[in-house]
Amino acid sequence: MRRVVAMALALLLLLLVGVVAAYLLFLNHTLTANVKHQSLLPTPGVSGAAAPPARKAAAKDAQNILIIGSDSRTTVAEGRSDVIVLMHVAADRKTVTLVHFPRDLYVSVPGHAKDKINAAFAYGGAPLLVETLQNLIGVPIDHVAVLGFDGFQKMTDAVGGVDVYVEEPGSSTAYKYHKGYQHMDGAEALAFVRERHALSEGDISRGRRQQAFIKALLLKSLSRSVLTNPVTLARFVDAGTKNLAVDNGFSVADMRSEAFSMRNLRSSDIAFVTAPFTGFGTAPNGGSIDIVDEPGMQALGEALQNDQMSTYTDQTHTP
Template sequence: MLDDFAAEETRVERRAPGKPRWGRRFVIVIASMVALTLVAAGGFVVFLNQTAKNNITQDDLLPNPAPSATLGDGSVVKIPQSDVGQNYLIIGSDARPGEGASRSDVIVLAHVPEDKKAVQLIHFPRDLYVAIPGRKKDKINAAYAYGGAPLLVSTLQNLLGVKIDHVAKTDFEGFKNMTDAVGGVRVYAEEASDEGTFQVTEGWNNFNGEQALAFVRERKSLSEGDISRGRRQQAFIKALMIKTLTPSVIANPITLTRFVGAATDNLVVDQGLDVGKMRSEAIALRSLRSGDIVFITAPFTGFGTAPDGGSIEIVDEPGMTALGEALRTDKMDTYVDASVTP
């Protein structure tokens, strides 16, 4: 399994704007990764389970249930309630210490199909220009700034016409702490960059937590800005997964305890998502291999300028319609196969 991850990570795949891309972004379902670690721990599971339970915060992250969603073209679709898998919204914030405003820099929708044979992770670029309920059109991460997780959920439900079942949010500091907890990670970088206190070289790099944090934050010096940063974050999370699944972590009670503590310390989930739910979902997904976990980008046609002068990514309307249909009918495997070019 680790060989599969390593082989996949060496590939550098680039797509034209508007095509869903392999390789995005930042979070491989935090809750499932933590729960998988707990399950693998054997007799140590009770202690780790309690550690996670004590660390995780539950909050009101979901809006009031809605029986339908209004799509961009004005049509109304019924939100499915059962037998079409589960949708988890993962929110990552990069707010630095002392910053008052909360920004949603990472927006990933994880779809777990009903048969539990795959996980599709859909990254929504933070500058995607969309309709926000009760507001004018704006960048999608503005929905989080205006109304927190509930408004971001409503925005995505209207954009796609799907029900979002659960929400989890964390911050970049959590990934720094997880990296240090496992003794650092080895990450493949598509582009070199100067991070001030250290250099990122094209190819393989060994990072501690502080270096990994700088690596996933950098975008201004990269060739495609935020898009390139997304590929960096995907490379980082794969590297963290690989390291976490090695015997040096799984079989070491001290390292494992540190990792579970770091992974759950800054994790906030909705009221319906508890450690028991995470663990049961992880057990159902225990047979997945790396090829069953798919990273794509929500479809956009290119870049533009908003009325206020800000840089935006323009939604591919037919592509977004197709994505929503695939999610509503639990046919994401067909969507992925049709969307990826050789």
């Protein structure tokens, strides 16, 4: 009898391993089939692109991943860059900092003099935006991910909605937003992050909304309710990758490894800041701009270069 029980348990274990392996293969197939790999990082010497800044020894294995939200209705990596967020993952993988760069930030764009930072994406796509940012903060950008807005909405619905912290209450055509945490489905979240004209600081306020939403979605995607639910996880992976383009060096294995390394993150481990600016102004062509805080930008760059963003966010009193 014991031999029969042992054989039954062994068979059950074999079946379980087979199911898990098949599921992992399915997820891997989804990632491989959906994710688009493109030339999103600048190639030194091509179109005048310079080599990226040298990585400082203090940074160790910290990662800087540029997240671009595109409103394109055609190719993902085209259109305007309405979301520009640099995700700094600490070397010990215990903290993540989301740095929002307002799209009207007035900076030097290689080959195009000074302009709004999102003009870099319009002029030369992700590679020129990466080069612009690397010149601005002096840190190499390791990877780039461009996600169409439709992808944000579908990812949110795939995990059953997200709980977003609303800093500034307000309303859109179809929704009302109250101060504090608010559960949002995909359509509501998309309206939340797109609004700017009704907000107190326009694009700056919208940037804080985008950070709050990205944080909520990141936490939900790494939660036990998603990671341990095969159906939910499969839907999330499919939704998130159908409208996703990444740089050619960001392999599926790298993405899986990076996500796994951040599985223990909690809300308090994720901070968000806005790239420093001193106020608002008008460009020579008459457009509204955000004026860079030069000393503040230097301090941000040094914190990123030396993997000291935890100290930086403490000093800047970010939420």
